[in-house]
Amino acid sequence: MDEVVVKTEQVMPVHTSKPTKLSRNLQYIKKNYILYLLIAPAVILTIIFKYIPIYGATIAFKDFSPIRGIAGSEWVGFKHFTNFLTSPNFMEILMNTIKLSSFELLIGFPIPIILALMLNQLRKSSVKKNIQLALYAPHFISVVVVSGMVFLFLSPVGPINAMLSTFLDKPISFMSDPDYFRSIYIWSGVWQGAGWASIVYVAALANVDPQLHEAATLDGASLLQRIWHIDLPTLKPVMAVLFILAAGGIMGIGFEKAYLMQTPMNSPSSEIIATYVYKRGLLAGDYSFATAVGLFNAVVNVFLLVFVNQVVKKLNEGEGLV
Amino acid sequence: MNNKIKHPKGDRILLRINNILLTIIIIAIVGPLLYVFLSSFLEPNAIIRKGLLLNATDWSLEGYKRIFTDDTIVRGFINSILYSVGFTIVTVTVSILAGYSLSVDGLIGKKAFMIFFLFTMFFGGGLIPTYFVIRDLGMLNTIWAIIIPGAVNVWFIILARTYFKAVPNELKEAARIDGASDLRIFLSVILPLSKPIIFVLALYAFIGQWNAYFDAMIYLDDRELYPLQLVLRSILIQNEVQPGMVADVQARNELMRISEMIRYSSIVIASLPLLIMYPFFQKYFEKGVMVGSLK
Numbered sequence: 111m112d113e114v115v116v117k118t119e120q121v122m123p124v125h126t127s128k129p130t131k132l133s134r135n136l137q138y139i140k141k142n143y144i145l146y147l148l149i150a151p152a153v154i155l156t157i158i159f160k161y162i163p164i165y166g167a168t169i170a171f172k173d174f175s176p177i178r179g180i181a182g183s184e185w186v187g188f189k190h191f192t193n194f195l196t197s198p199n200f201m202e203i204l205m206n207t208i209k210l211s212s213f214e215l216l217i218g219f220p221i222p223i224i225l226a227l228m229l230n231q232l233r234k235s236s237v238k239k240n241i242q243l244a245l246y247a248p249h250f251i252s253v254v255v256v257s258g259m260v261f262l263f264l265s266p267v268g269p270i271n272a273m274l275s276t277f278l279d280k281p282i283s284f285m286s287d288p289d290y291f292r293s294i295y296i297w298s299g300v301w302q303g304a305g306w307a308s309i310v311y312v313a314a315l316a317n318v319d320p321q322l323h324e325a326a327t328l329d330g331a332s333l334l335q336r337i338w339h340i341d342l343p344t345l346k347p348v349m350a351v352l353f354i355l356a357a358g359g360i361m362g363i364g365f366e367k368a369y370l371m372q373t374p375m376n377s378p379s380s381e382i383i384a385t386y387v388y389k390r391g392l393l394a395g396d397y398s399f400a401t402a403v404g405l406f407n408a409v410v411n412v413f414l415l416v417f418v419n420q421v422v423k424k425l426n427e428g429e430g431l432v
Numbered sequence: 433m434n435n436k437i438k439h440p441k442g443d444r445i446l447l448r449i450n451n452i453l454l455t456i457i458i459i460a461i462v463g464p465l466l467y468v469f470l471s472s473f474l475e476p477n478a479i480i481r482k483g484l485l486l487n488a489t490d491w492s493l494e495g496y497k498r499i500f501t502d503d504t505i506v507r508g509f510i511n512s513i514l515y516s517v518g519f520t521i522v523t524v525t526v527s528i529l530a531g532y533s534l535s536v537d538g539l540i541g542k543k544a545f546m547i548f549f550l551f552t553m554f555f556g557g558g559l560i561p562t563y564f565v566i567r568d569l570g571m572l573n574t575i576w577a578i579i580i581p582g583a584v585n586v587w588f589i590i591l592a593r594t595y596f597k598a599v600p601n602e603l604k605e606a607a608r609i610d611g612a613s614d615l616r617i618f619l620s621v622i623l624p625l626s627k628p629i630i631f632v633l634a635l636y637a638f639i640g641q642w643n644a645y646f647d648a649m650i651y652l653d654d655r656e657l658y659p660l661q662l663v664l665r666s667i668l669i670q671n672e673v674q675p676g677m678v679a680d681v682q683a684r685n686e687l688m689r690i691s692e693m694i695r696y697s698s699i700v701i702a703s704l705p706l707l708i709m710y711p712f713f714q715k716y717f718e719k720g721v722m723v724g725s726l727k
Binding site: 135138139142144145146148149151152153155156158159160161162163164165166167169180225228229231232241243244245246247248250251252253254255257258259261262263267268269272273301305309313330332333334365366370387388391392397400401404405407408411412415 | 440442443447450453454460461462465467477479480481527530534536538539545548549554556557558559560561562563564565566569582583584589614615642643644645646661667668669695696699702703706707710711714717718
């Protein structure tokens, strides 16, 4: 950027008044207007579908009335937030959200790394390729289908209960028991996503110089020692970035699968903020309240991201996301 | 790794355990898929009841036949193709254009644009205000609600920008010396070089839209407009049997048997196309993931 600016400055005759930064910029934009035309569709769509809704979120501080519109509705300050924070199910929903996503992170984050380390031990690259192909398959199935498979497999008359029937006298109703919801949610997620998530790590490990491993083996290092001292340090930067993103998204845990796997019976553990916002807002028409709940979630999420980024930076010798 | 190096005994045991574990993992991944596939051609629970002793009477195509007596799934399939293709065209076009612009050295305001886009990745107005915007634009119950609002994908823009940055500057300079305009350079120098990135983004966009149900659930009420995933949701999750599929069935047991078979076969119909296709595109997917991880 600077180079171009400097050049135009040098071309300017000495006598004329020095152009201001603004006029230089305008000149640049005029000359390169095509570049701005190219980016315009993305900018306009982002304004309409991302930034205007942020303005619309002001209804969280209003009593939204469809007749008076967003601007005309009356300001009520933090009323809806207080209502949510003091409502009897606030703690349950908040804890459900935090538990579901932090357990998911705790289990879902290390498994792809372990998987990549395991795949890295395979000598034959053709075998490795085929195994990876099989591991990726569930990634291409929709969350509706995965949830549907879970319902089919775990139904009281489904195959899992049929297999368990030798040990149990009556079938387990997995999907209507709140105790099972989190495990089902998390492990079906691992089944679907761990293979795909391991790609990045497998690729990073492929960059390790084989001579390092040979030298270490000659020096008598065991397999576990080599993984610990050679492989894991290689993965550390990738791990740091992915961990920040994953941990920062804790409050943003996906609506899609939780809503599909939710049944009236398991809602004591499956009702999370996202599903609650949908039901109270779009299904029950409680627009302002639901927007306030969503906003609360979004703000907590931003703070979390900043916090996790700082912590990882400290642990990772100053290398964070930003 | 060099095989001449003698590995300690402990390592050999570990490697053997590793192979066994990987085998178990593969079975756990592929097993359920295989089970669904086979079950879609079988009477309910036939595999569990009989194991490998299946005989001719256990096989049945009734699930598939039932699906095609009703046009819900077929219509869903067509809608999904429409939505996925439309969404892919819009989102890839928008991302490639923006990505190119942001890749140009010296673009004034580049940082501001990046912050403008990145901000939306971490903070947003939420479900209801977005719904209001789409409603006020008159997009409810139209294809536009599916293909336009999600078209700006910041991740795609970053991928495209990273790709274009790697295009040698000399190519652009040479064209400029020949008197080509910025637009000319983009159309005849950059675009022909961008087939791989366009292909990667198109694959991601198509698959993402094909497998999505959330936007359709929120913005579409008209069942005629339902994409395949919403139809599947009503069959698999909400246990609704499409009346057209079972019009002639009276007995409750029979109804349960048939709806069970319909579930398995509808899963296969919805998932098989992608599962057959992805091995051919595997290297492109991996490329996309890698470019993204390099920032």
